[in-house]
Amino acid sequence: MRVLYFAWVRERIGSAEEEVDPPPEVDTIAALISWLAVRSAGHAAALADCDRLRAARDEEFVPLQTAIAGAREIAIFPPVTGG
Amino acid sequence: MRVLYFAWVRERIGSAEEEVDPPPEVDTIAALISWLAVRSAGHAAALADCDRLRAARDEEFVPLQTAIAGAREIAIFPPVTGG
């Protein structure tokens, strides 16, 4: 599964994307975020506070409680600020 | 005093403006309209129904009850339809 990072999430992690293979008990985006957070100090800094994070599953905005089974691509990012 | 007519008021009267000198008892725009209405069949057709008329005094929209004393120019016209 591919995980994409944007904005300050990307900056803190130091990478725009990574390929991951989470274990079966990591079943939602929220669980995926907790699982990713221990990978590095950068991951921890980026992913510590779920309240400041939003996500997309296969290019579609979804709540963090969304299941990840079958997803090709999960994106994790701060609240958007376009327009 | 100059009286201006616009739109179908102008068309029915057959003239865009005229100079008039109403007697002192013709003191408001509504009274002026009644006084003008008897001038010709065209005036009567144009000025019969006060509900369908609006007016300006010296280029400023005003109610028909407005006094005409001291006015240079009174305009009489249908409700506006610009934009």
Place this chain on the structure above:
Amino acid sequence: MIRVVVTSAPIVLADELAMAEQSGALATFTGMVRADDGVTELMLEHYPGATERALEALARVAFQRWSLSGATIVHRVGSMVPGDRIVFVATSAAHRAAALEACAFLIDRLKTDAPFWKRERLGDRHRWVEPRKSDDASAAQWQL
């Protein structure tokens, strides 16, 4: 900056936009002649002098109420055909809500507050356009 123009010349959007103040947020509205019911020509009559005065008063009200950096009103008069632009309004402000609201205010209010009259031609007959109740309602919602 306030710009009010009443003209019989066509309204060129690119030119108007180039002249419009642009600071943060710019909202515009353009009204065009529709070919409803087989209308072939629209004649716009106005009250020279009073028209400019009414539009300038309206623009000044919007300018202050929404702290605009720019307000433009261009209204065409005379003979037009379907597709021609009748009116262009542009408002500019630091933030979008002010620009969008002021633009809607100006177009709603100029329909009831400025001395213009529309006459439609349909083939060989013509008719004066009746004011719409919905226009009065739209204008009335902007308390002054």
Place this chain on the structure above:
Amino acid sequence: MIRVVVTSAPIVLADELAMAEQSGALATFTGMVRADDGVTELMLEHYPGATERALEALARVAFQRWSLSGATIVHRVGSMVPGDRIVFVATSAAHRAAALEACAFLIDRLKTDAPFWKRERLGDRHRWVEPRKSDDASAAQWQL
């Protein structure tokens, strides 16, 4: 007609207007980079693919809800300086209320529904723009 463009090229208003559908009423909104607090550069990051998808979905919603004849969204990405245009929205409909409302809807909703992130540069430091509560409130007023 729906037109959605995400581009790193400057937004040219005259070109966009020439392409926008114009039928009866045309409303536009243009957002520009402000030099607030000494901002010298704005960097717009986005999520390629998802961005276009979100904007097209939004344009389709507006198109149906207000029976539009045209909806255009052009959003710039990459590096910009104060005065540069970030976003252009145009909506066209038979009547003005539909065009004006749909235009306000699109700009309000794209601020919360499309994956863009703004980073401001102030001299030699930079900061990510925080979302504004007022943007959420503006977007939420448009019930779907």
